[in-house]
Amino acid sequence: MKMHEKIIMLISIIFFIQPFAVLMGQAPQAEMGFHMEELITWENSMDGNHMAEPRHFAYNDSDGNRIDDYIDGRLSRDPEMRLDVFVNYERPVEDIHLNDLGKISLAPAFVSKYINSVILEDVGSREMNAVLQLRDVLGVENAPPVHPMLDISTRAVKARESDIYSPVIWDDLGLSGTNVNVALIDSGVDDIVHAGLRGKFVGGVDTTSSFGSMERNPDDGIGHGTHCAGIIMGTGSGGDNIGVAPNASLVDCRVGDTITLGSATMTNFMEALEWVRENSVKHNISVLSISMGTSYSSDGKDA
Numbered sequence: 001m002k003m004h005e006k007i008i009m010l011i012s013i014i015f016f017i018q019p020f021a022v023l024m025g026q027a028p029q030a031e032m033g034f035h036m037e038e039l040i041t042w043e044n045s046m047d048g049n050h051m052a053e054p055r056h057f058a059y060n061d062s063d064g065n066r067i068d069d070y071i072d073g074r075l076s077r078d079p080e081m082r083l084d085v086f087v088n089y090e091r092p093v094e095d096i097h098l099n100d101l102g103k104i105s106l107a108p109a110f111v112s113k114y115i116n117s118v119i120l121e122d123v124g125s126r127e128m129n130a131v132l133q134l135r136d137v138l139g140v141e142n143a144p145p146v147h148p149m150l151d152i153s154t155r156a157v158k159a160r161e162s163d164i165y166s167p168v169i170w171d172d173l174g175l176s177g178t179n180v181n182v183a184l185i186d187s188g189v190d191d192i193v194h195a196g197l198r199g200k201f202v203g204g205v206d207t208t209s210s211f212g213s214m215e216r217n218p219d220d221g222i223g224h225g226t227h228c229a230g231i232i233m234g235t236g237s238g239g240d241n242i243g244v245a246p247n248a249s250l251v252d253c254r255v256g257d258t259i260t261l262g263s264a265t266m267t268n269f270m271e272a273l274e275w276v277r278e279n280s281v282k283h284n285i286s287v288l289s290i291s292m293g294t295s296y297s298s299d300g301k302d303a
Contacts, residue, residue, distance in 0.1 A: 066132055066139035075125050082124045084109075084266055086141040087131055089116040100134045110267040113274055119143050119267050143266040144294040146255070177245025182232055182287040183276045185269070186225030188218040188254035194226060196234040196241070197250070203283040204252035205275045207268040213275060218254035225254070228291045251276070251283050255292075264292070 060069045074081050089097060093111055101108065101118075106127060108118035120127070128140045181202055188206070191197040206218040220226045229250060234243035253272040255264035269292070276288055 068141045070142045082122045084121045084143040085123060086117045086119055086143045088138045088141055089136045090138050091136055092116055093118055104130045110270055145263050145265055146269050146292040146294050147263045177248030180248045180286050181251055181284045182248050182289055183251040183253055183285045184229055184289045185253045185255055185272045186228055187222050187256040188220035188225045189229045189252045190220045190226045195237040197229055200233060200250040201252060202249045206254040207271040208254055208257045213271050218252055221257050232289060251285055
């Protein structure tokens with residue numbers, strides 16, 4: 001199997017994991033797709049009329065109300081709080097689902113092509129409960145912002161000679177990144193400014209633009225993405241600060257900007273992730289690097 005085929009398979013597996021258990025198939029009971037029987041079953045289980053346990057729609061929905069426990073906790077402390085959320089469906093999102101959202105004056109900031117989810121930004125408890133009445137909706141899940149994170153050096157991963165980590169070092173094996181294109185999702189990369197990264201750019205996208213995702217060579221407003229790129233592929237410019245794979249090339253995907261100090265909305269992040277999947281063959285992407293994360297814990301089953 002060729003390298004680009006492997007990454008396509010890996011990313012496809014990630015994208016097709018679904019965060020919620022699938023409901024038993026039932027026909028919509030009203031124009032808005034209201035699953036009346038499901039809600040009656042859930043309400044009865046919660047008020048003690050049934051011995052059955054409440055149905056659990058999400059990996060972290062302990063009370064069976066189809067709202068992420070993290071969201072429940074935040075709203076219990078501040079009922080007026082507004083959050084970005086995933087709305088997860090039991091089947092691929094279609095125009096009828098977008099129309100349903102429109103009827104309650106909601107428009108998704110992002111509609112995934114690969115998982116059965118949309119992202120709604122800045123919604124409160126009233127909107128979330130209204131969304132739960134729509135056809136095919138499984139539940140509402142937190143969509144936290146992502147932040148830059150990285151604290152691994154090239155010597156610690158045995159990519160450079162070290163008195164502590166030798167003799168198992170990657171450059172002894174000739175693994176320098178030749179013919180390897182790395183997609184980096186971060187705050188952008190100043191590859192033109194920094195000599196150790198100059199000439200490495202082969203493609204990129206900026207999802208922070210107010211005009212939508214734009215294919216271009218994005219700059220780095222805070223330095224984090226450039227820092228990560230240097231660790232991955234910096235040539236050192238004749239010095240000792242050489243990256244893990246100095247012969248690798250860069251696919252620069254910017255999701256965070258100066259205003260947010262490199263943090264990104266989940267919408268921007270997902271747009272970049274799907275762009276990488278769709279352009280992996282075009283740009284011969286064999287590695288995807290993400291040095292970002294959230295303060296929200298996950299067991300890998302969420303969107």
